[in-house]
């Protein structure tokens with residue numbers, strides 16, 4: 001499993017909450033929805049690449065640093081995946097160590113880079129500086145801004161769901177975010193909220209995400225570029241322009257692999273009919289130790305939908321703080337971009 005379902009949903013929840021607060025930036029995110037959603041996934045998770053390659057036919061399998069499951073290993077011998085970069089070939093683990101903290105800011109840094117960590121209460125300043133730079137250095141188009149807003153969603157929601165920051169009350173099956181409850185979170189999010197509540201066409205949304213271009217702004221907010229702009233003034237440390245070419249290869253690889261990964265996840269989300277009703281894949285049922293019907297009941301009992309509502313509110317609260325610090329975001333036309341109904345129709349013609 002991976003975060004593609006959860007992070008895309010966080011982007012939509014944050015956007016709906018921002019719409020309810022009448023934040024003008026919500027219109028901008030709706031207008032560039034694919035880039036906004038891409039920012040919420042590809043904008044932070046730089047480890048979107050295969051985990052391994054089958055020896056017999058070179059077929060790629062798995063995801064980043066996540067160990068392969070029994071089913072994948074049973075299909076034949078594999079060798080570890082390595083990405084060819086200007087600095088030689090790198091494993092997903094090495095890529096994670098070098099770049100993960102730069103994109104997640106509040107956590108995920110190695111010991112050597114620990115001083116670059118951005119404390120939670122400095123995030124609004126960091127984000128607002130990035131928005132200023134998106135307008136001044138990467139504009140006048142607003143697509144980079146929408147992408148950066150998606151990245152904000154990821155940084156905030158990852159910290160909340162992983163418990164680095166309080167704000168989400170959830171005890172689902174065996175905790176807030178555990179290997180055992182992640183399939184429950186994904187299945188409930190995918191079917192009950194995504195399809196039933198939001199009328200979401202997940203395959204179309206993932207396909208749109210995979211088509212979005214790499215944003216040069218990402219090198220800037222990860223400080224893998226020459227130090228400049230508002231961010232360079234406010235956070236003068238940790239800029240490493242020498243990492244730019246390697247990061248460029250990684251971000252391109254993320255764009256290439258995300259659609260393959262999305263297909264794996266979509267297959268994992270499939271349900272089939274049984275005499276007792278809908279059932280999910282055996283592998284997920286074994287991981288969780290519950291039937292699909294029991295998973296739905298567990299999610300409802302744990303108030304999972306409420307936890308997701310809290311998530312949307314926390315994201316919108318961060319958007320509000322950013323808007324206070326970057327007043328130009330408040331002067332955007334509030335009703336810009338398509339409505340939710342138009343978006344749903346475009347994905348479900």
Ligand SMILES: [Zn+2]
Nearest residue numbers: 044045104158
């Ligand atoms: Zn992440």
